[in-house]
Amino acid sequence: MTTLVWIAFLLMEIVGLFKVLGQSACGNITSTAVCRCLKNSDGTWKVNCSGLGLSVLPNDIPVNTTYLYAEHNNLTEISHDTLLRLQHLRYIVLDANKMTTLPKFPKEIINIYASYNNIQSIDGAFDGLTSLFQVEMNHARVKVIKNTTFKDNLNLYRM
Known part of the structure; x- marks a missing residue:
């Protein structure tokens, strides 16, 4: 169970790296489209x-x-x-x-x-x-x- 929790934690950290950081004309992996x-x-x-x-x-x-x-x-x-x-x-x-x-x-x-x-x-x-x-x-x-x-x-x- 501990390993599964650790993997879930790592996945949340990785996903956190790709969160929306701003806006751009057409959007991309780190921004939403205006x-x-x-x-x-x-x-x-x-x-x-x-x-x-x-x-x-x-x-x-x-x-x-x-x-x-x-x-x-x-x-x-x-x-x-x-x-x-x-x-x-x-x-x-x-x-x-x-x-x-x-x-x-x-x-x-x-x-x-x-x-x-x-x-x-x-x-x-x-x-x-x-x-x-x-x-x-x-x-x-x-x-x-x-x-x-x-x-x-x-x-x-x-x-």
Whole structure:
């Protein structure tokens, strides 16, 4: 009986090493997921952080994320590093937040949705985005659009 108790004690200690220590975008063995994440068959991710009341995006979003949904939160800004490290990101939805500026986007982004925000300036936000196809910023309160704002966006079809 003593051996069985000792084994049970050791198992509890081992399990204790793997207890949840925090939160991360998609979760792992030591953290719970903040967002809903779907890994595609090609190894890329769709990450949905919508409607969670987030004031900051998790900084550990998988680097091979192609779709990022972050609408209906309380985001006021996104650090440039958060998105620039997502080199596979093609589609981002930032609608209905409290953003006043747009972050820098990865070079290969195709679709950006940022409607219903408080964005007043988009100067420089689209520089170098040669694959950009669509930008939606309805009711975003942009005050000035310079004639050079979309100079690199030769594939832009819809604004």
